[in-house]
Amino acid sequence: MTLRNEQFSALFDPRGIIVAGASTHPGKFGFVVLHNIVTCGYRGEIFATNRDGAEVLGHQTLRSIDEVPEGAADLMFVCTPASTNGDLLREAAAKGVRAAFIASAGYGESDDEGRRRQDELVELADELGMLIVGPNGQGLVSTPSSLCAQIVAPYPPAGSIGIASQSGNFVSSFMNLSRQSGVGVSRAVSVGNAAQVGVLDALEFFADDPHTSVGLIYVEGIPDGREFAERLGAVARRMPVVVLKGGTTASGAQAAASHTGSLATDDRVFDGMCAQYGIVRAATLTEAFDCAATLVSQPLPSGPRTAVVTTVGGWGVVTADALSHTGLELVELPADLRDHLDTLLPPRWSRNNPIDMAGGETKDTVPEVLRSVVAHPGIDAVIMLGVGIQSNQGSLERNGPFYPEHGLERIVAFHDRQDRRYVETAIELSAEFDKPVLIATELAIADPDNAAVSAMHDAGRFCYPSADRAVVALDRLHRLRAWRDRRGLPPFAP
């Protein structure tokens, strides 16, 4: 393992943690971070320091790092005032600490004095061989170690999205979307002022990290675009990377005499760089998470041929419209598939794509139709709509005045079972045939307790709140696959 990766391992999977500057005041960072580390179930040893040696959240704090046994902690989380942090780093390094997260403010973000202090801190850390993240950052999360070392919520479910951001708030936003969807996170870090470690350093670690399969980053300022492109591009060849960039407004009209100069805006250059280096650039926060969540839970489609399977008409029509704005193809149903579906569906079914089952399902229709469609060699990807409507009715019945009489208990349980089964079938078929099968329903937001939605959540599969979002995400996967195919690169290993 490289020195950098060893340091990052100390950051994300420490044997023990020192919380420097633990506080008895519940409004202080030094209280909140200890609270979050303990509450989220970190299994290593926790050492908290406090000037007065007070008890914080039942933890007997230490007055000084001197009292920490040597080699017991790899990571120090720093909430102490900037002026004292140099000594802290020295003491911690002497105890074997390899990495520090510095939440303290009063550095490069403040004034000249702060910038000088920040430079000194980096110099010292380099000298001590210590990785420092921050200063002025919100913290880090690492689900393989059940570690929530941050001064804010939330703590996401475990999964394989790795998040690195120049803004701590975006880490929180992405992790809230992770909690909502059930699509989990491996590591997340807010780099604050990025004095020593930037977003790309974290991303490069993620590319080597067995717990992470997709990188999701937020960036604003890019000091050296060329280096940024090369490093990001090198990671993107190994692991899918989704980028959200803040500050996309134009400022690049530098060449007054040149027409091309005014057309080559900053945003177009960044966009072109992403397209050229196989980086998935998202336009919005939700699109960024949708893409990352899709990339961790679905294989890349081997082509554009998409089938839409729906229980009733309108949804399919609108999804077909959405597909027409993308590089995906609403494939004409192969004759043999159409003939086979004739044997499974009532005569009124659409007999084309979208495959509208026209409400003709009996108990096993949906799984059988879905299997025939996913299995067909002429279909590269499937979008499935209408899942969850049975248990949506079940929910109304369960909460109504007649339940459980009149046979309602039995039918409600049947509806829930059926919806769970549809979801499980979709997941199984996706794995069996190595094709993306995306499920979209507004119930993902409207009723997270819906049997289909909660089955998706439990499986860590993204349930798209609308078909158009599923279409956009699938299109991005298709474009990424095409990018790799053209360059002779294999699809990513699952």
Next chain:
Amino acid sequence: MTTTLSEAQSKLLLEPFGLPFLSERLVDNPHEASDAATELGLPVVAKLCGDAIAHKTERGLVKLGLRTSADVADAAEQLLAAATPADGAVQVLIAPMVSASRELIAGAVLDPQFGPTVLLGVGGILAEAISDVVVRLAPLTAVDAMEMIESMSSQTLLGPFRGEPAVDTEVLCRVLFGLSEAITSTSTIVSIDLNPLMIVDGRPVAVDALVEVAER
């Protein structure tokens, strides 16, 4: 500080990079102008050319559709008379007249953050309104150049169009390569403009070129 080279100097600087320029002549007087026109084949265009002249069209310094050698001589005389002292040394450029219903713009720009870039877009008077522009970092690979062309929104413009054949993507790729090579191999170049890049019977033809260079 940067300087914009004259059209003739720009084309000279870009000569090694295989860009699809028309054959043309630089002349000093009306007599040479009509000789050059005869040699190139009528009709022709005449443009006043000088170091300090960038916005020829706006100043009426481009004469189009000259059909006889007398017209060419007249036009050259008028252009030379229109030169001001601020224009410095001037000459008249005689080039074959081409017309096209499709115009693209291609260029290269040294981006302050990302370094050399290559650009392709829809050109002509609606270029800014249509705003269909694709940028990539130089140097380009063959796949990058193809993808640039494919990722333009106005694909119908690149296919068969009003009785003309589809744009020759091989030639267009060579234009993009040439621009990529020019800006990566010539450290003084700040930007290159091929505007318009006319599509003549499907073939891209650069009828104008402006190169902006860093002043030493």
